[in-house]
Amino acid sequence: MVKADAVQGESSMRMSKIVRTIADVMFPFAMVFGIYVILHGHLTPGGGFQGGAATASALAMLLVAYGSIDILHRISEHKLTILECAGALIFAGTAAIGLFRTFFYNFLANTGSLFGTYPGYGPNGGDLNTGGVLPIMNIGVGLCVIAGLFAILVIMAYATTVKEPEEKGNGDETKGGH
Amino acid sequence: MNAETILELIYAYTPFACVAALIILGLYCCIVRRNIIKIILGVSVIESGANLFLIAHGYRTGSVAPIYTLSPSDTNPLNYALPIPQALTLTSIVIGVAVAALMLSLAIHIYRKYGTLDVRKITKLKG
Amino acid sequence: MQFVEFISTHAPILILAIPLICAFLTPLVSRISDKARNIFVTCAIALSLATAVLLALDIYANGARTYVFGATSPGIVLPSGMNLPIRIMYEVDGMSIFMVFISLIVALGASIYSWAATDKYTGKDRYYTLLLLMVVGMLGMELTGDIFNMFVFFEILSISSSALTAYYIEGDSAEGGLKYMLLSAIGGLFVLIAITLLYSQYNVLNMAALASSIQYTTLDIVALGILMTGFVMKCGAVPLHMVTPDAYTVSPANITAMLVTASQACLYALFRVSFTLFGKSIIENMTYGTVGIILIVIGVLSMFVGVTMALPQHDVKRLMAYHAVSQTGYMLLGVGVGLAVMGDSSQMDAFGYKAMEGGIFHIINHAMYKGLLFLTAGAMLYMTGTRDLNKMGGLGHKMPWTAGFFIIGALAISGVPPMNGFASKLLIYESVYQFSPLLSIIAMVVSILTLASFVKVFHSAFMGPQLSDYRNAKEVPKSMIVGMCVLAAVIVVFSLFPDWAVKTIVDPAVDALLNNAGYVHNVVGGA
Numbered sequence: 001m002v003k004a005d006a007v008q009g010e011s012s013m014r015m016s017k018i019v020r021t022i023a024d025v026m027f028p029f030a031m032v033f034g035i036y037v038i039l040h041g042h043l044t045p046g047g048g049f050q051g052g053a054a055t056a057s058a059l060a061m062l063l064v065a066y067g068s069i070d071i072l073h074r075i076s077e078h079k080l081t082i083l084e085c086a087g088a089l090i091f092a093g094t095a096a097i098g099l100f101r102t103f104f105y106n107f108l109a110n111t112g113s114l115f116g117t118y119p120g121y122g123p124n125g126g127d128l129n130t131g132g133v134l135p136i137m138n139i140g141v142g143l144c145v146i147a148g149l150f151a152i153l154v155i156m157a158y159a160t161t162v163k164e165p166e167e168k169g170n171g172d173e174t175k176g177g178h
Numbered sequence: 179m180n181a182e183t184i185l186e187l188i189y190a191y192t193p194f195a196c197v198a199a200l201i202i203l204g205l206y207c208c209i210v211r212r213n214i215i216k217i218i219l220g221v222s223v224i225e226s227g228a229n230l231f232l233i234a235h236g237y238r239t240g241s242v243a244p245i246y247t248l249s250p251s252d253t254n255p256l257n258y259a260l261p262i263p264q265a266l267t268l269t270s271i272v273i274g275v276a277v278a279a280l281m282l283s284l285a286i287h288i289y290r291k292y293g294t295l296d297v298r299k300i301t302k303l304k305g
Numbered sequence: 306m307q308f309v310e311f312i313s314t315h316a317p318i319l320i321l322a323i324p325l326i327c328a329f330l331t332p333l334v335s336r337i338s339d340k341a342r343n344i345f346v347t348c349a350i351a352l353s354l355a356t357a358v359l360l361a362l363d364i365y366a367n368g369a370r371t372y373v374f375g376a377t378s379p380g381i382v383l384p385s386g387m388n389l390p391i392r393i394m395y396e397v398d399g400m401s402i403f404m405v406f407i408s409l410i411v412a413l414g415a416s417i418y419s420w421a422a423t424d425k426y427t428g429k430d431r432y433y434t435l436l437l438l439m440v441v442g443m444l445g446m447e448l449t450g451d452i453f454n455m456f457v458f459f460e461i462l463s464i465s466s467s468a469l470t471a472y473y474i475e476g477d478s479a480e481g482g483l484k485y486m487l488l489s490a491i492g493g494l495f496v497l498i499a500i501t502l503l504y505s506q507y508n509v510l511n512m513a514a515l516a517s518s519i520q521y522t523t524l525d526i527v528a529l530g531i532l533m534t535g536f537v538m539k540c541g542a543v544p545l546h547m548v549t550p551d552a553y554t555v556s557p558a559n560i561t562a563m564l565v566t567a568s569q570a571c572l573y574a575l576f577r578v579s580f581t582l583f584g585k586s587i588i589e590n591m592t593y594g595t596v597g598i599i600l601i602v603i604g605v606l607s608m609f610v611g612v613t614m615a616l617p618q619h620d621v622k623r624l625m626a627y628h629a630v631s632q633t634g635y636m637l638l639g640v641g642v643g644l645a646v647m648g649d650s651s652q653m654d655a656f657g658y659k660a661m662e663g664g665i666f667h668i669i670n671h672a673m674y675k676g677l678l679f680l681t682a683g684a685m686l687y688m689t690g691t692r693d694l695n696k697m698g699g700l701g702h703k704m705p706w707t708a709g710f711f712i713i714g715a716l717a718i719s720g721v722p723p724m725n726g727f728a729s730k731l732l733i734y735e736s737v738y739q740f741s742p743l744l745s746i747i748a749m750v751v752s753i754l755t756l757a758s759f760v761k762v763f764h765s766a767f768m769g770p771q772l773s774d775y776r777n778a779k780e781v782p783k784s785m786i787v788g789m790c791v792l793a794a795v796i797v798v799f800s801l802f803p804d805w806a807v808k809t810i811v812d813p814a815v816d817a818l819l820n821n822a823g824y825v826h827n828v829v830g831g832a
Binding site: 208214217218221225263270273281284285 | 504
Binding site: 081082085088089092093095096098099101102103104105106 | 315318322325326328329330331332333372373374375376377393430431434
């Protein structure tokens with residue numbers, strides 16, 4: 001922290017202590033909500049993208065409170081790239097495992113194993129253990145969106161803070177999942 | 179034509195009037211405005227219009243949102259609305275986020291290079 | 306044998322899945338070394354191309370193939386007894402596989418070329434990820450049989466290609482990238498609105514099922530107009546061509562070559578919509594003449610405006626970009642004449658079929674020679690550091706390979722007799738002359754002006770004494786030469802055996818476009 005302050009000097013992007021404390025307190029709740037939306041993607045409105053966006057906005061709250069330079073001390077952009085690719089690979093890989101029938105074949109649904117309970121017909125309370133490969137794909141998309149969206153936000157915040165132009169690619173946020 | 183039918187017609191056509199208004203407003207914004215950020219906002223407004231258009235077509239009178247866990251327990255399963263238009267809208271929103279993020283980050287680079295966002299002054303590429 | 310059978314069964318999706326999965330593996334592979342990543346990316350594209358060849362052999366022998374995601378049949382029976390094809394499915398016919406070849410061959414050349422061309426830059430792992438995603442976007446648009454899926458891939462293509470255009474922020478690339486993205490985004494939203502209009506009336510997104518049920522109401526005509534506007538916006542034809550030169554000028558050369566194929570993927574979507582989706586209803590309502598003439602007018606305007614704008618340019622890539630607009634006009638003219646006489650079988654046999662052969666053959670020729678020309682322009686930029694023709698000169702002494710490739714490309718684009726460009730242009734001239742002599746004469750004049758323009762480029766860049774500024778210039782690195790070689794080899798093959806090329810790959814594509822009843826039959830059945 002001290003080091004980051006020294007780098008930025010007077011024009012620090014950190015907000016006041018009140019804002020930082022509130023952000024610290026709210027952060028776990030926002031994260032839990034985002035993860036809830038991801039995990040319940042096959043039962044309630046939402047899913048990988050929506051939950052990922054909620055989680056990324058929780059991270060964006062920290063970004064606003066602490067400034068991009070502090071955040072980049074904690075997590076490098078490189079790690080976010082790896083996370084993003086891992087998420088996308090979970091999605092595409094799960095689809096590819098289904099190739100013994102056809103691509104995107106839901107080989108876990110209604111088998112009784114992981115996520116394989118038969119869902120009830122009509123209104124019911126919902127069972128998390130249904131949906132076959134859908135929850136797995138939601139988790140993959142969620143990871144991809146959290147990392148991708150957060151990387152875009154961090155890079156944009158960093159780009160507007162630092163004065164000299166640096167050579168930087170633009171975040172790619174491309175998923176064809178639907 | 180009594181008051182009730184007129185009211186029904188207004189209910190039925192309001193979403194589509196909104197769609198037309200949003201799309202025309204967005205196109206106007208894209209064509210007439212000179213500030214890059216406002217042009218990007220214009221694209222977002224057109225996108226909202228397109229999304230509203232999709233979702234308005236998914237509406238069915240007397241239907242229930244297609245969510246098993248939140249619907250009343252005496253819902254007839256045949257009364258659920260078709261979830262496809264909603265899924266399409268979600269996909270289109272995802273794409274919209276990516277497009278907006280990309281265009282805004284390019285706008286940042288343009289602002290850094292030219293010191294302005296006025297399209298009349300950004301004319302290196304022409305002819 | 307079982308393995309070949311497996312590949313053959315799943316070929317339509319493997320063509321797409323290989324680049325998609327490799328795109329996200331690229332950042333991991335690039336931790337090993339740069340060389341490993343370069344080879345990995347090229348292998349991914351080559352593997353996909355091999356799968357496409359396998360699939361093509363099957364399609365030419367046994368007709369169009371369908372592939373359904375997640376189940377074996379596209380339909381689902383609702384509780385009310387309705388049977389709708391709701392699953393996402395791919396339908397691959399002669400036209401699709403033809404476009405897949407174009408995209409993959411150019412991508413192969415471009416990826417080899419970029420090994421050395423991006424030497425001095427950093428952040429290449431994401432660059433290659435985006436490059437592969439761009440390939441995925443093009444392939445998806447060309448393979449899919451579902452119109453919303455086509456929209457999704459259209460947007461993936463737009464996002465990845467404009468991000469690549471502006472990937473290396475130098476000069477005006479951010480400006481070009483933003484303009485490209487803006488037009489693509491508006492075009493994409495037009496497509497989405499039209500899809501909504503169709504979906505709200507017929508409740509299906511599957512193109513075959515839509516084609517069989519379209520009634521050609523006023524709303525459908527509006528939807529056709531909006532769809533065509535959306536796709537024309539991105540394929541770089543005239544009323545909306547302003548972005549094409551800007552984006553092509555500033556993007557890295559190998560990406561420019563791929564932007565050409567990206568615009569052709571949108572051209573494919575335009576043809577698919579007007580021939581397959583609306584083909585039956587257009588014929589039944591006798592409006593094929595009107596729709597065809599719209600395409601012809603756009604085509605002729607593109608040809609003429611493109612070439613006249615190209616003549617005064619002194620920026621080499623901008624000049625070539627205007628020629629790309631002009632060449633797009635030839636394809637629209639050829640296919641437009643075919644569409645204009647689609648319902649009239651006597652005219653169709655007399656010249657319509659030949660015009661379409663010319664238009665479609667011109668697509669692959671254009672992708673190859675314009676890709677090659679952009680790559681040579683990139684080589685000039687690599688060595689001289691400028692795109693300005695007035696500052697270049699005498700490069701022929703030091704860069705014989707580049708000069709040779711430039712000659713091949715320039716002769717092909719100007720339609721000089723032995724080259725492939727002549728073969729496709731001759732088909733267009735002959736057939737269009739029977740439709741309207743004036744159009745044919747315009748096409749020939751444009752071709753002559755193209756030749757004049759490229760003679761100018763060759764003279765000012767390669768001829769003349771060596772300039773002192775470029776005393777140290779030498780031939781570009783090997784990988785760039787190999788990349789150009791890939792495209793030049795295709796041009797030479799097509800120049801030597803144009804008849805073989807037309808018979809083998811172009812005719813199935815034309816047949817696939819005209820046979821919309823077959824396209825529908827593969828999915829819906831008896832209809």
